[in-house]
Amino acid sequence: MTATPNIETPALLLNEAVLERNVQRMASRMAEHGVSLRPHIKTVKSAEVWRRALGDPARVTVSTLREAEHAFENGVSDILYAVGMAPTKLDRALALMARGADLTITVDSLDAAQAVAAAGAAAGRMIRALVEVDSDGHRAGVKPSSPEARAIAAALRDGEGASFRGVMTHAGGSYSCASTDEIRHMAERERRAVVETAAMLKEQALPCEIISMGSTPTATFAASFEGVTEVRAGVYMTMDLVMADLGVCGVEDIALSVAASVIGRQETRGQVLIDAGWMAMSRDLGSGAHGYGRVCDADCAPIGDLIVSGANQEHGVVTSSGGEAIDFDAFPVGRMLRVLPNHACATAAQFDAYRVLGRDGDMKDVWPRINGW
Amino acid sequence: MTATPNIETPALLLNEAVLERNVQRMASRMAEHGVSLRPHIKTVKSAEVWRRALGDPARVTVSTLREAEHAFENGVSDILYAVGMAPTKLDRALALMARGADLTITVDSLDAAQAVAAAGAAAGRMIRALVEVDSDGHRAGVKPSSPEARAIAAALRDGEGASFRGVMTHAGGSYSCASTDEIRHMAERERRAVVETAAMLKEQALPCEIISMGSTPTATFAASFEGVTEVRAGVYMTMDLVMADLGVCGVEDIALSVAASVIGRQETRGQVLIDAGWMAMSRDLGSGAHGYGRVCDADCAPIGDLIVSGANQEHGVVTSSGGEAIDFDAFPVGRMLRVLPNHACATAAQFDAYRVLGRDGDMKDVWPRINGW
Numbered sequence: 208m209t210a211t212p213n214i215e216t217p218a219l220l221l222n223e224a225v226l227e228r229n230v231q232r233m234a235s236r237m238a239e240h241g242v243s244l245r246p247h248i249k250t251v252k253s254a255e256v257w258r259r260a261l262g263d264p265a266r267v268t269v270s271t272l273r274e275a276e277h278a279f280e281n282g283v284s285d286i287l288y289a290v291g292m293a294p295t296k297l298d299r300a301l302a303l304m305a306r307g308a309d310l311t312i313t314v315d316s317l318d319a320a321q322a323v324a325a326a327g328a329a330a331g332r333m334i335r336a337l338v339e340v341d342s343d344g345h346r347a348g349v350k351p352s353s354p355e356a357r358a359i360a361a362a363l364r365d366g367e368g369a370s371f372r373g374v375m376t377h378a379g380g381s382y383s384c385a386s387t388d389e390i391r392h393m394a395e396r397e398r399r400a401v402v403e404t405a406a407m408l409k410e411q412a413l414p415c416e417i418i419s420m421g422s423t424p425t426a427t428f429a430a431s432f433e434g435v436t437e438v439r440a441g442v443y444m445t446m447d448l449v450m451a452d453l454g455v456c457g458v459e460d461i462a463l464s465v466a467a468s469v470i471g472r473q474e475t476r477g478q479v480l481i482d483a484g485w486m487a488m489s490r491d492l493g494s495g496a497h498g499y500g501r502v503c504d505a506d507c508a509p510i511g512d513l514i515v516s517g518a519n520q521e522h523g524v525v526t527s528s529g530g531e532a533i534d535f536d537a538f539p540v541g542r543m544l545r546v547l548p549n550h551a552c553a554t555a556a557q558f559d560a561y562r563v564l565g566r567d568g569d570m571k572d573v574w575p576r577i578n579g580w
Numbered sequence: 581m582t583a584t585p586n587i588e589t590p591a592l593l594l595n596e597a598v599l600e601r602n603v604q605r606m607a608s609r610m611a612e613h614g615v616s617l618r619p620h621i622k623t624v625k626s627a628e629v630w631r632r633a634l635g636d637p638a639r640v641t642v643s644t645l646r647e648a649e650h651a652f653e654n655g656v657s658d659i660l661y662a663v664g665m666a667p668t669k670l671d672r673a674l675a676l677m678a679r680g681a682d683l684t685i686t687v688d689s690l691d692a693a694q695a696v697a698a699a700g701a702a703a704g705r706m707i708r709a710l711v712e713v714d715s716d717g718h719r720a721g722v723k724p725s726s727p728e729a730r731a732i733a734a735a736l737r738d739g740e741g742a743s744f745r746g747v748m749t750h751a752g753g754s755y756s757c758a759s760t761d762e763i764r765h766m767a768e769r770e771r772r773a774v775v776e777t778a779a780m781l782k783e784q785a786l787p788c789e790i791i792s793m794g795s796t797p798t799a800t801f802a803a804s805f806e807g808v809t810e811v812r813a814g815v816y817m818t819m820d821l822v823m824a825d826l827g828v829c830g831v832e833d834i835a836l837s838v839a840a841s842v843i844g845r846q847e848t849r850g851q852v853l854i855d856a857g858w859m860a861m862s863r864d865l866g867s868g869a870h871g872y873g874r875v876c877d878a879d880c881a882p883i884g885d886l887i888v889s890g891a892n893q894e895h896g897v898v899t900s901s902g903g904e905a906i907d908f909d910a911f912p913v914g915r916m917l918r919v920l921p922n923h924a925c926a927t928a929a930q931f932d933a934y935r936v937l938g939r940d941g942d943m944k945d946v947w948p949r950i951n952g953w
Contacts, residue, residue: 490863
């Protein structure tokens with residue numbers, strides 16, 4: 208690949224070839240296991256990106272209703288909103304359903320299920336819902352195979368305005384695993400949490416049409432998806448340093464980078480200053496090993512052990528993480544660098560578009576993305 | 581004030597009365613000291629906000645050219661771009677000058693000064709520039725009264741396409757001071773860094789029209805602004821938990837909050853889940869004392885010692901920072917809460933508009949803000 212074109216910085220770059228390779232790798236893995244993928248669009252938030260990488264996906268996962276509307280307006284009807292429903296969002300969810308979206312929402316409490324059923328009944332609609340199961344003590348969800356799971360599923364089925372569709376879980380804890388073995392173990396906990404809960408519910412005459420698990424790490428390393436109807440994953444499309452640190456990908460599989468310019472040097476302090484501060488990189492420190500990101504040359508090859516060790520709003524401070532001397536002659540004001548992000552979801556959210564690098568390294572396009580709610 | 585109206589969450593709320601009080605307090609302080617304020621608009625990024633709070637400011641500071649364009653398009657001509665200039669941005673800066681903006685840029689190296697002069701000469705314009713002075717070893721700038729300061733000022737004066745206007749410094753280190761005395765000391769270092777450098781340059785026949793210092797903490801606690809022509813500050817308009825922790829303001833002076841809804845509870849773990857995760861709050865952890873923010877009721881009164889101790893993209897995990905028991909009956913699904921941000925600049929940047937609460941607590945308006953570069 209040739210060097211990055213001379214563009215105004217900071218800018219969010221997306222390497223199309225790497226994106227496609229990541230998507231194909233995950234698709235192959237899902238095909239081997241005979242399980243469906245429901246891509247999570249919370250990372251890329253861009254129909255332009257997923258259309259190129261995925262074709263027209265049959266189904267997606269979203270983390271906001273804005274993403275749901277964006278998906279529906281771009282031809283995807285089967286949408287899972289995988290964050291516990293807040294009652295103030297029900298009108299908007301109903302409006303999207305009225306437009307024809309096959310929207311499924313998520314609840315993990317009886318009061319949320321009752322609010323959903325009441326809103327559906329008032330609107331004369333059946334709101335389809337999953338019960339969230341907690342597989343790792345990390346966030347939301349009821350205990351697997353618990354009386355609470357049964358009670359919520361029953362409230363959704365019995366309610367006039369709701370329809371019980373199944374169960375879902377997310378092992379967010381997989382992001383802090385210390386080894387791939389640990390991730391594999393976490394994936395099996397995730398799988399069993401929903402498969403066993405679904406079996407319990409089936410015995411109670413509450414069959415699950417959807418049995419959903421997933422995160423990029425567990426989707427990558429799970430030994431089995433038996434009994435699961437779909438797997439959710441999002442960051443696998445672009446990857447990031449957190450995923451590389453977990454062994455989910457290599458640094459060369461990271462499709463996103465932030466283009467930045469050298470704006471100054473503090474030679475006595477061993478620092479190069481760039482115009483990508485925390486506003487461009489986000490405040491996400493990932494594993495803690497790379498500061499605000501890893502510094503690369505214009506071809507996206509890491510430069511020694513340089514990281515963005517400090518950041519102000521629009522200033523990034525580049526230093527050697529190991530305290531090595533920097534050859535300051537190699538960093539004149541105006542030199543373009545690229546910074547790999549810790550967390551693709553957080554860094555991408557700081558921008559409203561991707562500048563797409565094609566196979567020849569040329570800037571081939573600008574793909575807009577959505578933000579907000 | 582009455583309770584927050586029932587709005588879709590998460591949303592960024594701005595209390596207009598508190599904003600106005602903060603702005604008046606800083607204006608009084610500057611008037612007492614007989615020094616001009618050059619408000620930094622990198623926090624609010626909204627002409628709607630500063631117009632209401634400041635009237636039509638005579639001059640502003642910006643951290644991006646997008647902010648500069650926004651200011652110019654909203655009637656402010658005297659604009660200081662206070663981040664070291666990257667050569668790729670010079671065409672855009674020249675275009676803004678050609679439209680009539682009195683834009684002043686910043687450099688801290690000879691190569692940047694030369695690039696600026698060359699671009700100005702090529703465009704047949706004089707680009708006005710300040711030399712950045714480093715007052716606290718924190719970020720950018722040359723040493724006060726140094727030969728480098730003199731050489732850069734001379735290069736700007738001698739260059740065909742540049743015009744030397746003066747010196748500026750920013751004591752970003754004031755954000756990590758342990759006491760108001762320490763901030764006062766930092767302010768005096770900041771003042772002396774530019775005043776003494778300007779005196780040195782004057783002896784070298786390089787007089788400074790602008791002698792600029794500032795940050796909200798140093799502007800608040802400085803004992804003297806003698807010799808300074810202007811003070812820069814931005815976050816004073818909205819304040820935040822970082823400023824409250826520094827003693828710059830009280831918690832009741834924070835004009836910004838994020839409205840969030842309860843979406844679940846994990847009673848055995850002592851957790852309430854809300855729909856404001858790091859996407860709404862940002863990843864900024866501020867002083868480290870409040871997680872992702874301090875949790876308040878609908879009237880913005882803090883609830884015990886509740887904080888957003890953990891966050892996923894769209895989930896916030898509320899716990900007691902002191903391990904106190906939570907009365908879960910008080911947190912039904914759908915209850916609206918408000919979360920005070922650690923860092924106003926970072927949290928506000930996650931949103932594209934302010935929902936403005938008027939004096940009666942009613943939602944009176946929506947004021948758009950800009951993001952990006």
